[in-house]
Amino acid sequence: MFDQMKLSAWTSGIRNKYNLPLRVELWNGEQVDLSSEQPRVKIRVPSPGGLRYLLSPTLDNLGEAYVEGALEIEGRAADMIQIGNSLAEATGKPARTSRVASALRLVSPHTREKDAEAIRYHYDVSNAFYSEFLDPAMVYSCAYFERGDEDLATAQVKKIDHILTKIGVQPGHTLLDIGCGWGALVLRAAQKFGARCVGVTLSQNQFELARERVAQAGLQDRIEIRLQDYRDVSGEFDRITSVGMFEHVGVQHLPEYFSRINKLLAPGGVVMNHGITTSDVEQRASPYGGGEFIDRYVFPHGELAHLSTVIRTMQEGGLEVRDVENLRRHYAHTCAIWAENFENHAERIRQLADPKTFRIWHVYLAGCAYAFAHDWISLYQIVCGKAGQDPALIPWSRRYMYDGSIGDMSLTRH
Numbered sequence: 001m002f003d004q005m006k007l008s009a010w011t012s013g014i015r016n017k018y019n020l021p022l023r024v025e026l027w028n029g030e031q032v033d034l035s036s037e038q039p040r041v042k043i044r045v046p047s048p049g050g051l052r053y054l055l056s057p058t059l060d061n062l063g064e065a066y067v068e069g070a071l072e073i074e075g076r077a078a079d080m081i082q083i084g085n086s087l088a089e090a091t092g093k094p095a096r097t098s099r100v101a102s103a104l105r106l107v108s109p110h111t112r113e114k115d116a117e118a119i120r121y122h123y124d125v126s127n128a129f130y131s132e133f134l135d136p137a138m139v140y141s142c143a144y145f146e147r148g149d150e151d152l153a154t155a156q157v158k159k160i161d162h163i164l165t166k167i168g169v170q171p172g173h174t175l176l177d178i179g180c181g182w183g184a185l186v187l188r189a190a191q192k193f194g195a196r197c198v199g200v201t202l203s204q205n206q207f208e209l210a211r212e213r214v215a216q217a218g219l220q221d222r223i224e225i226r227l228q229d230y231r232d233v234s235g236e237f238d239r240i241t242s243v244g245m246f247e248h249v250g251v252q253h254l255p256e257y258f259s260r261i262n263k264l265l266a267p268g269g270v271v272m273n274h275g276i277t278t279s280d281v282e283q284r285a286s287p288y289g290g291g292e293f294i295d296r297y298v299f300p301h302g303e304l305a306h307l308s309t310v311i312r313t314m315q316e317g318g319l320e321v322r323d324v325e326n327l328r329r330h331y332a333h334t335c336a337i338w339a340e341n342f343e344n345h346a347e348r349i350r351q352l353a354d355p356k357t358f359r360i361w362h363v364y365l366a367g368c369a370y371a372f373a374h375d376w377i378s379l380y381q382i383v384c385g386k387a388g389q390d391p392a393l394i395p396w397s398r399r400y401m402y403d404g405s406i407g408d409m410s411l412t413r414h
Contacts, residue, residue, distance in 0.1 A: 041075035057087035060289030077366030088288035133341035141244035142331040179245025183210030236266040258317025278304040323383040335369035
């Protein structure tokens with residue numbers, strides 16, 4: 001009875017402040033609409049115990065309740081995220097966690113074993129699962145929409161070409177792709193740009209399918225896929241790419257990470273780091289408990305650095321930043337397409353994953369689209385070379401990135 005009285009007061013407060021197309025259905029059949037509009041989202045509370053999640057509606061609490069079945073939520077994922085964020089905002093609590101809490105979060109241990117375990121948890125759901133919402137090449141990173149009207153498959157090819165053109169890949173170059181996924185980048189680098197490639201991943205599923213795709217393309221003599229930690233790679237490479245991987249490294253370990261890349265980079269070489277950053281300069285978790293939900297259910301031990309931290313730690317690792325490009329708009333659009341694909345293929349996906357996994361990904365993809373759209377997080381492509389190199393190795397302008405010709409760009413290995 002007491003919780004229902006609190007719920008009544010809570011719904012009155014929400015109605016007075018917001019106009020949310022939300023219906024709450026209680027276990028006893030009672031319905032409460034929080035707007036005169038037709039509800040786009042319905043939250044069913046199957047038992048009195050579920051009320052505590054509604055009465056303290058952080059994104060972490062609401063996400064946990066949905067994933068664990070304490071609340072039954074119906075609606076498009078984008079609507080669920082938008083309404084969930086409004087409910088969290090209505091609590092009046094600070095959007096971000098305190099600096100102390102953030103500091104504790106950023107000292108989580110990153111060992112080879114824990115990192116490998118986290119990668120397997122996220123990426124080894126199944127290849128069939130990912131194929132339902134990714135493009136045919138299964139590129140699981142931000143696409144590049146040159147005009148904005150491209151389909152996902154076209155935009156992913158453009159992204160890979162954009163990366164390989166930016167770093168000036170030429171025939172005969174050796175290229176290391178750290179976190180190679182299902183092999184799309186190394187395949188393109190070998191086929192179109194004539195590079196000799198090594199791709200490393202910690203995901204068994206990615207390793208097996210990437211090797212299969214290399215064999216199908218007849219490129220075993222030009223591409224090697226390894227199930228290997230980047231810290232165990234040896235040798236020197238003319239070009240190095242890291243796409244959507246450094247988020248798993250840990251903020252405290254970024255200097256070591258970039259130092260390792262520097263050691264693997266040949267003199268005169270070029271590296272591209274393509275990764276997600278936080279827009280919060282104090283590097284606190286995403287607002288309203290969204291970061292806590294992702295850490296618990298989606299990316300264990302994942303950490304986002306601010307752009308300023310990334311640039312500083314690159315310099316500490318012996319790299320010189322040469323070019324920085326913000327692709328936040330591109331990733332918001334990419335995630336929105338993934339979320340739409342996920343919902344359009346929901347019935348097939350339910351057959352490929354258990355109900356809990358389905359619910360995690362249902363809200364995660366739409367939540368990412370929301371976070372990018374609202375500048376909670378961003379995506380930067382950063383081109384680097386070894387610090388202290390001859391400035392003649394740096395191109396005069398960025399024109400080569402867009403006309404597809406490196407012209408007088410002096411990026412060859414000495």
